[in-house]
Structures are given as structure tokens and as C-alpha cells.
Amino acid sequence: MVVPVPIDPTGQSGPTPGQARGRRWRRTSAGMYVPADVDSGRVEQRIVEAAAVLGPHGAVTGWAALCWSGARWFDGSDGRPVVIATHVNLRPDPRWVPCKEGIDPRDHDRVDGLPVTTAVRSVCFEARHAPDVATAVVALDMAAYSDLASLEECRVYTQWRLRTWTGVPQLRAALVLADENSWAPTESAMRLVWTDAGGMPRPLCNRPVFDLDGRHLGTPDLIDAELGVVGEYDGKDHFSSARRARDLTREERFRTHGLEPVTMVGADLADPAAFVARLRAAYQRASRRPAAERRWTLAQPRRWIPTETVAQRRALDPWDRARLLRHRRAESR
Template sequence: MAPVRVDPQGKSGPSRAQARGSGWRTSSQGLFVPAHVDPLLPEQRIVEAAALLPSYGGVTGWGALRWSGGHWFDGLTDGGRTLLPVTLAAGGNIRERPGVRICEEGLNPKDLCELDGLRITTAVRSVCYEMRYAASDRLAVVALDMATFSDLVSIDELWAYALAHAAWTGIPRCRRAAGLADENSWSPRETLLRLVWELDAGLRRPLCNVPIFDESGRHIGTPDLFDPQAGVAGEYDGALHLLGAQRARDLRREEKFRNHGLEYVTMLAGDQADPAGLVARLLATFDRASAIPASRKRWTLTPPPWWVDTTTVLARRELTEAQRLRLLRNRAG
């Protein structure tokens, strides 16, 4: 709910007496919202910050991406315990306050738009900001991966924007991260574990959520990560996967992969903080995969003619709304 000013009539906002009561809270100087509105909801944090904008500027970073439909941009970090500030791309006489950061970098009018009554920066500008000021290269990769998850920007679009703004702070990090990004990662955790696979274990970059078929064109499964040269599938098991019904499905899925000549490795939530265990399991899995004879490998990445590709931003943008609902419903989140 957008903050409002005091209205002596109590129609468009609280009267002065109401504003002093328990039914309203101050969102910023001179602006109020009903006390029952949760100030921690990402969208509420965004609109309350946006109310501070001067005549020229917009919400940027994670706030703009969330407002544009970015599923994974919730404004939280540190395992969901810490609130990230909402960043405003604006100059003038506006000062930072708790929960609000000001970015005074030059702002081209072409990088501004209005969506559902809120001024925000374009998706490519917003994700570029997130990547440039990310706490690490890996978190910058997460930002781009998750922007592509919601089809807000493609990797090529980000590359073009970064090249056009080569002098900006953080662009080297942005470019490094773009070189590690993938348009078909389905969650931040998948991205981080993929980077352990590639950077810590020193293995070939795996494919993300690529469908695998048997020789008759039947879908075997879509593992989180897959190395087609080695025939190694990797799956992330979060807390949900420890539950009975889900665990049973996971075991059947693993058995199906193995029955078609694929090796299988499980990645756990704790592997991100301490990747040594995952690195050891990956290397052991690749060793086992190398011993599988070609006669047992009964799988292919070639889809049947009726299969609809959804592995890139471009392919997903071309889907009809009915196709999106049907084909993308099983993605994480």
C-alpha cells in the first residue's frame, strides 16, 4: 500500500488525529500507512521507499527486479536473516535512511520506466546494478541467473549493456559474472552449487535443467546439473527432499538415471558453506562414470519432435501464456 499524507478530511489519508493514533504508522517524514500493513513485505518496502523519490529517478536493483516480476528477488540475504536496502536511482536533495540506499550515478531517461504506478529502472539496468555491487562474483552470477529465470533479461542483453557502460563502478565484476551465468538455473542454490562444480572442483561447466530422453524419445528426467560428456547428473536436495514422499520419488528418479547408464551425485544445502565434501563426491562420481561401458548408456539429449524447448530466455519469451503455465509450472519456486 502506497504511503499517503495527512488529509484534514480523513478521506485520501488519515486526519491529524488519526495519524497520531495507533491505527497508522509513519513510513517517512509526512507519509503514513495503516498500522496493519506489514512493513517487511518486499513489495511494501519497495513502495514505501519509492515514495521518497524526487521528480526524476526510480527504484533500481533488487526492488525494481521484484516489482517487474522477479520471483527470487525478495530483498533478503544472509540466509534470509538480513534485509537488503531498497536502492533509489536518484539525485537531488534526497538522503539515505534506514532501509533505503541512494545511487547517484548518471541516469539516462531510456533507463527509466513506469510499471503499475511505480517509477523503476529497466530490468537490464537494475540487474547490472545488482551485479556490480554484489558482495562477491558468485552472488553477481546469482543475480543474473535469477533475472533470466523470470525472463526479465537475457545474458546477451546484459553483456551489451555492460559493454556500453564500461567505465561504471563494478563493471569488471559484472562481466566476470556474465561469463559464468546460465539462463536455465531454477534457484539461487542451484547456481551456487553449479559454481562449486565448475570453480571449486575444476570440472567442465554442467548444463542446467536439460531434459534427458531414452532411445525411444521418452523423458527420463531433468536433473539440476548435467555433464553430457561424462554422463553425470547432479541433483540438489534441500530440506523438502528429506520428507518421506519426496524422498521416495527422489530414489526412484536416481534409479531411473542409473538404469540408463548415468552416474548420479547429490548436492546438499551445507555443501555451499563447506564445498570440500561435494568436491570429493563429484570427483568420485566422475571416476565411476568413466568406467561405465558405452553399451549401458541408453540416453540422449536429442528431444522428440513434439518437445518444446524452454532452456533459454528467448525460447521462453516465445511461449504463449497457456504454454508457460503448462511447461514452466514444475520449475523451482
């Protein structure tokens, strides 16, 4: 990334006035420049250029702070402007959105030299200012996915540091619905459809399932721990012939052990009616299944290392973290 620099009459630390007017430099904000060949489309560069206008005591916040701190799912691919917490009066600019909410000194952080708000403050900001509760839930889920903020940390922060701030009722509602073990925004969306439009009990997220001898059958996206209804989200990466073959084998393995799979696809996110019908049919079949056919359990064998919570994942050493969590990146979409 290239940090914007001011004009330097000597040309040593920045462009001279003449160079700044030429084609080899690009103006990023008032009096600040980067070389013209720097890619302004990269999300990290967008964040760096926005940070150049912060002024004293300001910080990048919201999705951009989470992105800069390493959150996988806050990648700026939707083109949203960078949110900057600052009291500087700035000219309107589509690249960033100033926010004049106060920042407690305890909420300041610096990551790789860039001033950002802490992960807990940043994700709570995202959830408070999200367009709806569902979007707020996804933000909390995905910050937890990267282990940047636990739900308990967010609850404590909300209780003691936010209280009557804008959007706190929505944040509190989202905290009730959020989960620390969702692996992708689409999984979070499926979970919310499952309980809201579907009207079914809240499922567990990415909980490993075993046969009665302790062999791992698979880790479905969602599972009803009581009836064994299993929810899977199939994104575009599931449509290749090889992947589809693996999915069908896995589905059959679930069925032969007494589980009842149901699948959501991308079109169901826009109009969940068809998925809801499949979900309710799966629940009806599961409710009629004799108890003797249940050959699965969520009880983890002693050798198993659980990774369902932020606390459990943070406690892993680097080797176990790389070994036990690599499948999340391979499976998530």
C-alpha cells in the same frame, strides 16, 4: 499495498495534522503516512514506502525493482534495504539505500504505477554491486529464470551503456559464468562449485535427458553432456519420505541408463569439500563406464518444445507457458 500520503487539513486524501499525531497513522518518511495497521514487513509495502521518497526522475532499482516486476527469487526475504536511484538528499534510513548513479531516460520504467528501472538495468546493478562474482552470477541467473532479462540483453547493455561504471569488470566476469536455465539460487551455487572448487567442465542446466527411444528419463539440475555425470541439489523439500522415494527411483533410472548421479545438500554450500569429493568420484566412475552402457541422449525428439533459453520461453503462448514451465516452480528450491 498502501501508498503513503501527505497530511491533508481536510482529512479527505490523508490524515489531518491531529490524526497524524495519533495512533491510527504511521509515519513512513518526512511528511508521509499510512494507516497504522498496514503491514510494514511485507516486501511490496517496503518498496512502496521507499518509492515515496524518490523525488522527481528517481526510480526503485536493483533487487527491489526486479521483485516489483515479478522476479520470483528477488523476494526481499533477506531483509536487504530497498535501493533507490535518486538525487534527492535523504536522511540515513535502514529501510533504503540511496544511489546517485545517473539514470538514462531509456532506463526508466513504470510497473503498476511504481517508477522502477528496467529489468536489464536493475539486474546489471545487482551484479555490479554484488559482494562477489558468485553472487553476481546468481543474480543474472535468477533474472533470466523469470525471463525479465536475457544474458545477451545484459551483454549489450554492459557494452554500450555501462562501460566504465562501478563494478563493470565483475559484471562482465559474471556474464561469462551465468546461465539462463538455472531454476534456483542453490542450483547456480552448485554449478559454480562444480567448476571452481571441483575443477570439472561446465555442466548444462536442467537439460532434459531421454532414452534412445525418445522417452523422457528426467531433467537433472546439472549434467555433463560428455560423461553423463548428473548433479542434483536436494533441499529441505526432498527429505520427506514420499519425495525421497521418488528421488531414489529417479536416481536408479538414471544409473540403469548409464548416467552417474551425484547429490549436493544444504550443508555442502557452506563447506563444499565433501561434495567435491563425491563429484570427483562420480567423474572417475563415469570415465570408466563402457560406451556400450550409454543408453541416454540429450537429443530432443521432434515433439519436444525446448525451454532452455529466455528467448524460447518468451516465445511460448500463455497455455504452453503454463503447461511447460509449471514444473520449474514445483521442483525449484
